[in-house]
Amino acid sequence: MKNNVKYLFCFTIMLLLGSSFVTKSVPDAAPLKNERASVPYGGAFVLFAGKFGGEITKKEIENQTEIVVDGCARGARIFEMTLSITKSGQTTTLTATSSLLTAQMRTQLKNLNKGDAFEFQRTKAYLSGGNEVVNVQSEKFKVV
Secondary structure (H helix, E strand, C coil): CHHHHHHHHHHHHHHHHHHHCCCCCCCCCCCCCCCCCCCCCCCEEEEECCECCEEECHHHHHCCCECEEEECCCCCEEEEEEEEEEECCEEEEEEECCCECCHHHHHHHHCCCCCCEEEEEEEEEECCCCCCEEEEECCCEEEC
């Protein structure tokens, strides 16, 4: 009986020591619901109201005055962009020569209704060095 307890104790200690060397695999953290849900891997992409694309509310659009570059080119300076707005089936295209939304762009965005959509297209930026140009990706936003 004494030997059985001794063997059981040694076996338990060996199991505990053996399991301490096993590493657990932790899945990648999922993006926050509030943030970009479908951010591409690699590359440069547009963030508007903290989002890459998808559903957006009128309240989120209301105070936005510019777009920013995120991803591998974070902090790059946008020098060209086109905003394509689809409202009630009609598409309007507006252009700008910086990351700032023009007054007309802001007005058009504020007048969007549920179901309307918009997308930043043909967005180009200078990398932080100032000479290299990068194409900046975007996805469509849908007003909810």
